Amino acid sequence: MTPKWRLIVFFIGAAGIVCLFALVRAPVLRLNEFRNRYAQQINTRTFAERNVTDAVSAVNFDYRGFDTIGEEFILFVSVLGSLVLLRMAEERKDEILLDALDRKRDVGPSDATRLWILAMIAPKLVFGVYIVTHGQLTPGGGFQGGVILATAALILYLGEGFAVFRDVLSHTAIEVGEAAGAGAFVLIGMLAWFWRKPFLTNILPLGKSHELTSGGTMALISIATGLEVAAGFILLLYAFLQENLTIEGEE
């Protein structure tokens, strides 16, 4: 289909969508009209049933934990796909190294940048761990904290270059970490089978509210998810960075 025809079909479709929207009228669309009973039930019961104060994390890791397993494995498979696609073809390796010798080196980061970056890595790690472990108390959880941990690895690359990045975070260790995180989630769900309960039932003691140990399995699942998301993003960094650097000749 030529670009012009594509545009014409698009405008016809857009007109159709706008017409549909105009035909569907209030009271369905009025802002206050939604009475989500499920949401109201969760809001009233979360604190009483699970001793946690963050209803969103409770929904993610406890009430709808099975959907979160699915999302986590989507992430896992996407990272796997990216790694496979960006693997360098074998016959290109020798040609690239031949040409890399006559390239001038890129200017590295200045000393002030490197100092600031090194100073920021530790606070980022602490902050990331804080967000991961406090998921059931305040906004946070495995997904957000995992990405924050991955950005700590990213600024390590920005400050020090690929060689140091590769030595500090070995590819095998990160792969094992990602698999361990994904597997731990499923294993925690399987723990419930020992007590003859359905998959992913919250079987650990619920603890006191407003404390790190509240929520039973929620804290463990949050940590497993944080590990998996962080390792996944670091592997994506590896996949995109590795070939760039071979062409530059920094190998």
Place this chain on the structure above:
Amino acid sequence: MGHAFSYAGYVTAIWLFLIGLYGVVTSRHLVHLCLSLTVLQASTYVLFTIIGFRPGLPAPIFTDGVTPGSPAVDPVVQALMLTDIVVEATVVALLLAITVRIHRRSGTTDPNQVDMMRG
């Protein structure tokens, strides 16, 4: 506020959807196509936010003055969006990896000139 303004959220969602779709349709660079997909995703986030929001109610975090059990904004919709945002970032990374491969095989990043599917 007037009764017309309660539709503002839906208008924004539909506008973002159509703009994103327009970007996909008229894109001349595969990376720009992936970014237009991001705008399409943003339209669903706006829609979910509007669906879950109740005017005047606080966020569903029951500390610091929000007593547990009191009415709050819908947490189920927020839980959907939260994992979705992180996962879609990796899916866009996968799409970008496909883009890099296509560029290597055919030397172009113009979606109109990529015709690698042979019968």
Place this chain on the structure above:
Amino acid sequence: MTFLQIGVLVLVAVGGTILVFTRDAGAQPIVLSLFGLILALMFMIFQAPDVALSQIVVGAVGLPLMVLLAIAKLRRDEQFLKREKDRERKAQS
């Protein structure tokens, strides 16, 4: 709907439009990052702090990073392919 809410929705719509009409590959990660921050602001105003945290970390840092790396890689491949073509032409002549 307060003015703040309507204002941020208008800002989101404008940001999306600008992102789609940014054709220059070098500017796209920056505009994407700004759009991500505007979306996070919208989430905060509509009382969704978890989602706002997720959007800030991913949409303003993670996603533009991937786009930036992909664009850098495409440019390197472009140079490599051009050099190969020059070498072939020199070998033929």
